[in-house]
Amino acid sequence: MILRYILRRLAFLPLTLLLxxxxxxxxxxxTGNPVDIFLDINRTPxxxxxxxxxxxxxxxxxxxxxxxxxxxxHGDFGxxxxxxxxxATVVWDRAGATFQLAGTALGLAVLLGVxxxxxxxxxxxxxxxxxxxxxxxxxxxxxxFWLGMLLIEFFALQxxxxxxxxYGEPRHLVLPAITLATILLPNFVLITRTSILxxxxxxxxxxxxSKGLSRGRVLITHILPNAINPVLSFLGIQIxxxxxxxxxxxxxxxxxxxxxxxxxxxFKRDVPVVEAAVFFIAxxxxxxxxxxxxxxxxxxxxIRRS
Amino acid sequence: MTAIAIPQKTPQKKKRRxxxxxxxxxxxxxxxxxxxxxxxxxxxxxTPWDPDQQDLLVRLKPGFWSDKGAPGHFLGTDNYxxxxxxxxxYGSRLSxxxxxxxxxxSALIGSTAGVIAGxxxxxxxxxxxxxxxxxxxxxxxxxxxxxxxALGGNATNLIxxxxxxxxxxxxxxxxGLTRSLKQRPFVEAATLYGGKDFYVMWRHILxxxxxxxxxxATLQVAQMILQETALSFLGLGIPPPAATWGNxxxxxxxxxxxxxxxxxxxxxxxxxLVWGVNMLGNGLREHYDPKxxxx
Numbered sequence: 001m002i003l004r005y006i007l008r009r010l011a012f013l014p015l016t017l018l019l020x021x022x023x024x025x026x027x028x029x030x031t032g033n034p035v036d037i038f039l040d041i042n043r044t045p046x047x048x049x050x051x052x053x054x055x056x057x058x059x060x061x062x063x064x065x066x067x068x069x070x071x072x073x074h075g076d077f078g079x080x081x082x083x084x085x086x087x088a089t090v091v092w093d094r095a096g097a098t099f100q101l102a103g104t105a106l107g108l109a110v111l112l113g114v115x116x117x118x119x120x121x122x123x124x125x126x127x128x129x130x131x132x133x134x135x136x137x138x139x140x141x142x143x144x145f146w147l148g149m150l151l152i153e154f155f156a157l158q159x160x161x162x163x164x165x166x167y168g169e170p171r172h173l174v175l176p177a178i179t180l181a182t183i184l185l186p187n188f189v190l191i192t193r194t195s196i197l198x199x200x201x202x203x204x205x206x207x208x209x210s211k212g213l214s215r216g217r218v219l220i221t222h223i224l225p226n227a228i229n230p231v232l233s234f235l236g237i238q239i240x241x242x243x244x245x246x247x248x249x250x251x252x253x254x255x256x257x258x259x260x261x262x263x264x265x266x267f268k269r270d271v272p273v274v275e276a277a278v279f280f281i282a283x284x285x286x287x288x289x290x291x292x293x294x295x296x297x298x299x300x301x302x303i304r305r306s
Numbered sequence: 307m308t309a310i311a312i313p314q315k316t317p318q319k320k321k322r323r324x325x326x327x328x329x330x331x332x333x334x335x336x337x338x339x340x341x342x343x344x345x346x347x348x349x350x351x352x353t354p355w356d357p358d359q360q361d362l363l364v365r366l367k368p369g370f371w372s373d374k375g376a377p378g379h380f381l382g383t384d385n386y387x388x389x390x391x392x393x394x395x396y397g398s399r400l401s402x403x404x405x406x407x408x409x410x411x412s413a414l415i416g417s418t419a420g421v422i423a424g425x426x427x428x429x430x431x432x433x434x435x436x437x438x439x440x441x442x443x444x445x446x447x448x449x450x451x452x453x454x455x456a457l458g459g460n461a462t463n464l465i466x467x468x469x470x471x472x473x474x475x476x477x478x479x480x481x482g483l484t485r486s487l488k489q490r491p492f493v494e495a496a497t498l499y500g501g502k503d504f505y506v507m508w509r510h511i512l513x514x515x516x517x518x519x520x521x522x523a524t525l526q527v528a529q530m531i532l533q534e535t536a537l538s539f540l541g542l543g544i545p546p547p548a549a550t551w552g553n554x555x556x557x558x559x560x561x562x563x564x565x566x567x568x569x570x571x572x573x574x575x576x577x578x579l580v581w582g583v584n585m586l587g588n589g590l591r592e593h594y595d596p597k598x599x600x601x
Contacts, residue, residue: 019444143555146576240446
């Protein structure tokens with residue numbers, strides 16, 4: 001049963017990835033000839049021809065797409081133009097840094113966001129709720145890159161507690177993780193608050209209260225278990241925001257992840273690496289969504305039955 | 307539904323009123339937006355300096371808070387001695403223009419697609435909505451980055467790119483509403499009387515969808531403005547020396563240590579406007595749909 005569901009969801013994965021591949025391909029072929037942009041003025045005709053052949057640019061467009069798809073199936077995006085080695089390896093080497101940053105930020109956002117949301121819902125319309133909710137709405141209006149700058153200004157330049165950028169030690173992770181977490185945090189606060197408030201009107205909650213359970217007990221045994229699912233499905237949606245936010249955060253802090261590689265490669269017209277990086281990000285999102293769906297189904301039997 | 311089934315035995319506690327009611331939100335948000343729009347329109351009258359006029363003698367001078375500042379430059383100057391206040395005011399023109407136009411474009415595409423999918427159903431619905439789903443799985447900023455990299459950054463391209471990257475938000479909302487409206491008697495009657503699809507959409511569906519559309523659109527303007535500044539910050543927006551908030555912020559980022567005020571005032575401008583628009587949107591949502599006040 002569960003296996004069949006997973007298999008059915010997996011069947012949709014190639015379709016999404018095919019659309020991603022098509023979009024990447026179309027957009028990058030619109031950019032003009034990568035050969036012109038990549039080789040400098042002193043190029044020789046032999047260099048031009050070699051690069052054209054290497055990128056299969058001498059073939060008609062549909063044939064180029066088929067070759068692109070064939071190579072994709074082999075996980076082969078071609079050789080990077082700016083680094084030595086295959087584009088897939090170049091991207092994969094930086095995946096660890098991105099996962100580290102995104103994972104820490106997501107954990108932080110979920111933990112603080114859900115806690116904040118519960119506090120807001122329990123003390124609805126009291127001072128705590130007003131303060132936290134207002135901060136959350138203000139946080140949604142905050143450009144993450146400006147928050148990153150403010151953190152650098154204060155913690156790195158003024159107080160000199162933390163480094164402005166770098167990678168490797170835990171202290172390097174602090175500011176980027178906070179910045180990225182802040183993009184998601186307000187959303188988690190508000191969605192948790194709404195989910196709990198909606199549940200508070202449900203019959204089983206009213207019944208629980210009327211048979212004499214305390215507010216706290218009803219919250220823990222009846223409301224919270226039911227609030228997990230809406231929050232989880234929201235988490236699935238937010239994975240895309242997380243990956244998009246990591247592109248910006250990595251750029252601010254010079255974090256050696258896939259996002260910064262992508263932006264750098266766009267400016268260098270390193271087509272194979274751009275393709276590989278976009279594909280990596282899209283695949284991560286698709287797989288994360290799949291995981292969330294399966295988790296939801298494991299937690300909530302109602303979804304399994306429908 | 308549940309409220310009907312349960313007799314209200316326990317006396318309800320006195321309803322606590324939220325500190326910030328919808329009227330407060332709409333007033334504050336609307337005022338901020340109105341002030342920003344007026345500043346943008348009357349920029350030439352308000353700014354003491356030409357936003358592109360360079361004066362290398364007064365580069366990177368602080369503003370009114372310091373006595374080392376250059377006279378007449380209220381918020382200080384940037385790396386080329388350009389007046390920061392003037393650049394911020396002129397920057398609001400581009401940010402608001404791009405944000406609103408991109409919102410209009412995506413609302414147009416998205417609600418058309420949503421209405422058609424909801425009204426036609428079947429095969430048309432599957433194609434449109436599955437396409438929307440697929441694009442949902444693809445981060446919008448990634449699509450925007452790729453498209454700007456391909457087409458080049460200028461105001462028109464930015465509007466097109468941002469408009470295309472978020473149409474599915476409207477499509478999903480409008481689709482859901484249209485599908486339920488389709489079964490309502492007045493729509494069925496209009497169809498049975500021989501009303502053409504376009505007539506039914508325009509005359510019967512759209513007015514019903516309009517309140518929700520207004521709320522979503524308002525909140526999307528805020529997202530669009532943020533998105534535009536993010537692209538500018540990554541170097542993929544309208545290229546410098548154009549005065550956009552994202553560009554000013556990006557310039558400020560490279561001089562954070564010697565001239566932090568550049569980034570700070572650009573950031574403050576962005577957060578003030580986006581917050582105002584968000585407040586207005588939330589207020590409108592509570593106004594049109596009191597059931598969702600909890601959100």
